[in-house]
Amino acid sequence: xxxPPIAADDEHAPIGQTDPEGVSTxxxxxxxxxATVPMWRIRLxxxxxxxxxxxxxxxxxxMGMLGLGLIATFAAMAIAHxxxxxxxxxxxxxxxxxxxxxxxxxxxxxxxxxxxxxxEISLNQARLEMxxxxxxxxxxxxxxxxxxxxxxxxxxxxLGTDARGRDILxxxxxxxxxxxxxxxxxxxxxxxxxxTVGAIAAYFGGWIDGGLMRFADLILLMPLLPVLIVxxxxxxxxxxxxGLIIGVLSGFGGVAIVLKSQALSITxxxxxDAARVAGGGHWHVIFRHIIPNVLPLSFLFMMFxxxxxxxxxxxxxxxxxxxxxxxxxxxxxxxxxxxxxxxGTSYWWLLFPAGLAVTFICFGFFLVGRGMDEVVNxxxxxx
Amino acid sequence: xxxFLAGRLAxxxxxxxxxxxxxxxxxxxxxxxxxxxxxxxxxxxxxxRAELRAQLGLDQPLFVQYxxxxxxxxxxxxxASFSRYPQEVADILWTALPRTxxxxxSATLLAFWLGFKSGKMIAWGRxxxxxQGLIVSGIFLQTVFYPWFAIVMLWFxxxxxxxxxxxxxxxxRLWQGSPxxxxxxxxxxxxxxxxxTVLYVIGRFLIKRFSNNLLTQIRFGQGLAILAVGGLLLxxxxxxxxxxxxxxAHHTMLPVITLALxxxxxxxxxxxxxxxxxxxxxxxxxxxxxxxxxxxxRDRHAARNAMLPVTTxxxxxxxxxxxxxxxxxxxxxxxxxxxxxxxxxAVSDLPLAIGALSIxxxxxxxxxxxxxxxxxxxxxxxxxx
Numbered sequence: 001x002x003x004p005p006i007a008a009d010d011e012h013a014p015i016g017q018t019d020p021e022g023v024s025t026x027x028x029x030x031x032x033x034x035a036t037v038p039m040w041r042i043r044l045x046x047x048x049x050x051x052x053x054x055x056x057x058x059x060x061x062x063m064g065m066l067g068l069g070l071i072a073t074f075a076a077m078a079i080a081h082x083x084x085x086x087x088x089x090x091x092x093x094x095x096x097x098x099x100x101x102x103x104x105x106x107x108x109x110x111x112x113x114x115x116x117x118x119x120e121i122s123l124n125q126a127r128l129e130m131x132x133x134x135x136x137x138x139x140x141x142x143x144x145x146x147x148x149x150x151x152x153x154x155x156x157x158x159l160g161t162d163a164r165g166r167d168i169l170x171x172x173x174x175x176x177x178x179x180x181x182x183x184x185x186x187x188x189x190x191x192x193x194x195x196t197v198g199a200i201a202a203y204f205g206g207w208i209d210g211g212l213m214r215f216a217d218l219i220l221l222m223p224l225l226p227v228l229i230v231x232x233x234x235x236x237x238x239x240x241x242x243g244l245i246i247g248v249l250s251g252f253g254g255v256a257i258v259l260k261s262q263a264l265s266i267t268x269x270x271x272x273d274a275a276r277v278a279g280g281g282h283w284h285v286i287f288r289h290i291i292p293n294v295l296p297l298s299f300l301f302m303m304f305x306x307x308x309x310x311x312x313x314x315x316x317x318x319x320x321x322x323x324x325x326x327x328x329x330x331x332x333x334x335x336x337x338x339x340x341x342x343x344g345t346s347y348w349w350l351l352f353p354a355g356l357a358v359t360f361i362c363f364g365f366f367l368v369g370r371g372m373d374e375v376v377n378x379x380x381x382x383x
Numbered sequence: 384x385x386x387f388l389a390g391r392l393a394x395x396x397x398x399x400x401x402x403x404x405x406x407x408x409x410x411x412x413x414x415x416x417x418x419x420x421x422x423x424x425x426x427x428x429x430x431x432r433a434e435l436r437a438q439l440g441l442d443q444p445l446f447v448q449y450x451x452x453x454x455x456x457x458x459x460x461x462x463a464s465f466s467r468y469p470q471e472v473a474d475i476l477w478t479a480l481p482r483t484x485x486x487x488x489s490a491t492l493l494a495f496w497l498g499f500k501s502g503k504m505i506a507w508g509r510x511x512x513x514x515q516g517l518i519v520s521g522i523f524l525q526t527v528f529y530p531w532f533a534i535v536m537l538w539f540x541x542x543x544x545x546x547x548x549x550x551x552x553x554x555x556r557l558w559q560g561s562p563x564x565x566x567x568x569x570x571x572x573x574x575x576x577x578x579x580t581v582l583y584v585i586g587r588f589l590i591k592r593f594s595n596n597l598l599t600q601i602r603f604g605q606g607l608a609i610l611a612v613g614g615l616l617l618x619x620x621x622x623x624x625x626x627x628x629x630x631x632a633h634h635t636m637l638p639v640i641t642l643a644l645x646x647x648x649x650x651x652x653x654x655x656x657x658x659x660x661x662x663x664x665x666x667x668x669x670x671x672x673x674x675x676x677x678x679x680x681r682d683r684h685a686a687r688n689a690m691l692p693v694t695t696x697x698x699x700x701x702x703x704x705x706x707x708x709x710x711x712x713x714x715x716x717x718x719x720x721x722x723x724x725x726x727x728x729a730v731s732d733l734p735l736a737i738g739a740l741s742i743x744x745x746x747x748x749x750x751x752x753x754x755x756x757x758x759x760x761x762x763x764x765x766x767x768x
Binding site for chain 2: 063217220222224225226227229230233234307314328332336345358363366
């Protein structure tokens with residue numbers, strides 16, 4: 001049975017319609033006879049078309065585009081770090097964990113109060129702080145840490161150094177990789193588990209549904225942060241493990257409940273009955289018909305999942321509970337450990353770059369999630 | 384209704400036992416025990432350590448410990464804290480819980496009041512320039528890195544401007560040699576606020592009974608609110624413990640403002656979304672067709688219905704009191720549940736840690752139940768069967 005070809009006029013296709021009814025057969029088959037074109041090619045074209053439509057809708061959302069721009073900036077930062085380390089930055093100075101550099105000032109040791117504090121230092125202070133055997137008239141070299149940003153010189157530090165003489169910009173760029181990695185692991189795990197659990201619970205119903213949903217209730221009871229604090233004492237918490245744990249906890253919990261209700265609205269559609277009548281097995285119906293229709297909503301939760309995972313990771317490393325080398329949370333943690341917590345604007349490069357980086361990457365993913373929400377839920381559109 | 388409640392309560396009890404067992408197992412899995420920290424002194428002989436473990440019951444098999452704990456728990460015995468021996472866990476939690484709840488509840492109420500108002504306004508005036516600004520700042524507040532935000536708030540208002548004390552619950556210098564106990568004063572403050580709130584609610588109810596005019600109701604309501612706040616302030620102004628009460632209130636302000644700002648963003652966005660959905664309903668069109676004034680449609684017809692999802696989300700947030708409390712209380716050195724939990728974990732004080740988590744569980748369970756019941760009460764279209 002070959003349906004009659006429909007005239008190709010895309011301009012009049014309704015906006016937001018992603019089902020094949022509005023698609024011309026000619027476009028899907030590339031002009032060839034429908035029966036001779038393999039099914040996967042048609043599916044691919046359909047997918048590309050619906051993605052293109054979603055992109056068109058998303059592009060109209062200015063805030064969503066702003067979020068995408070923010071994410072792209074962070075991605076560029078993550079890529080820039082290894083390149084800079086390999087070319088411009090000398091690892092001895094710029095390594096985010098082991099690097100060391102300091103602005104060294106020369107002082108002359110004088111008896112009593114120094115008349116010029118910029119070049120002179122009193123004998124008592126020099127003996128107490130630097131070298132107990134030093135005498136009047138000698139010169140002494142004192143490193144300044146944390147050093148303010150320097151834009152010139154042999155080894156410029158555009159965002160200064162931290163209390164241990166490590167370059168802040170290098171730490172900032174390096175941590176971006178960790179954030180993306182963690183966000184991706186956590187979000188993919190969440191969405192994979194939640195979509196599968198939601199679809200299975202909605203399709204089978206009965207005791208399977210009841211069991212999975214009671215389990216979700218139990219997970220919801222668990223306060224995430226305290227549980228992760230306890231788990232970080234039990235397990236050697238790496239980025240991958242943390243991402244998986246966050247993914248599993250939110251995947252079986254709240255997200256599964258929301259995706260289940262979405263899947264439930266699809267299981268009652270008549271094309272599911274048609275697929276069953278045509279002889280489709282349980283798993284065929286779940287993976288071929290239900291899950292593809294839940295996926296747009298799943299992608300939405302993926303974006304919010306990234307936001308949440310990065311915020312949780314930063315909080316945990318702010319408490320110093322993770323076994324990782326360098327993240328934005330650790331940068332704030334080390335500022336706190338070295339006593340610069342309330343330094344505010346006088347040592348702004350210790351607290352503000354890291355805090356704003358966490359904020360803006362979460363901001364970006366959240367904005368993209370909101371933009372996608374408008375694409376997925378037609379009711380929210382302003383047009 | 385009764386059948387529904389009984390069923391839910393039974394389900395909640397089972398869920399709670401499972402939750403408590405899971406938490407117990409999780410905390411047992413932490414390496415080391417309290418004897419590591421209490422006997423860190425190398426001069427203490429190994430026998431003393433074994434004796435300590437025997438006294439605390441840590442040498443018994445795991446399942447014996449488990450059944451002892453669970454049976455004692457349901458007899459109302461949470462045991463003594465290991466690290467603060469001989470203080471009872473229940474006593475420690477009883478002093479800490481009000482502090483956390485007051486922090487959380489006052490921040491939530493403040494955020495709800497401001498967030499609901501502004502969410503309502505921006506949904507009503509959709510497309511105005513102020514909408515974009517408020518939405519962006521709302522999203523910023525919702526996604527801001529909370530520990531960093533709290534540090535910046537503490538630095539700016541506590542250190543740079545010096546308006547608020549830097550952390551802690553009371554000023555030790557002021558309270559030294561004072562005739563009052565901080566917990567008692569704090570308790571009296573809570574009781575007075577509750578009494579005034581109850582009186583206010585009764586007053587609002589009476590106003591509604593005796594007047595059918597919307598404008599009169601609102602005017603009297605506003606007068607009553609001013610009267611309630613003024614009466615409360617006057618009562619404490621005339622109280623002999625005035626300075627001490629002011630000290631506690633002063634310490635409470637900055638953490639409450641910080642928490643409220645973060646919650647404000649989320650509530651405003653949620654209200655806006657709910658409002659936009661309600662404004663598309665048919666009954667709004669009917670109200671317009673009847674020729675009702677704009678503010679009546681907005682406040683009485685749309686906002687009331689938009690309140691539903693916001694209220695439930697607030698009740699559900701009860702579950703995160705301790706999780707959210709950990710960060711706030713650490714940064715503001717606020718001696719509440721979160722800080723106590725963190726300290727208990729650090730020295731593997733198991734009874735105290737489990738006690739703190741079990742209270743979270745109870746709060747979360749009743750929060751879920753309350754959300755369901757509240758939803759049915761607020762929305763007459765939903766019937767509980």
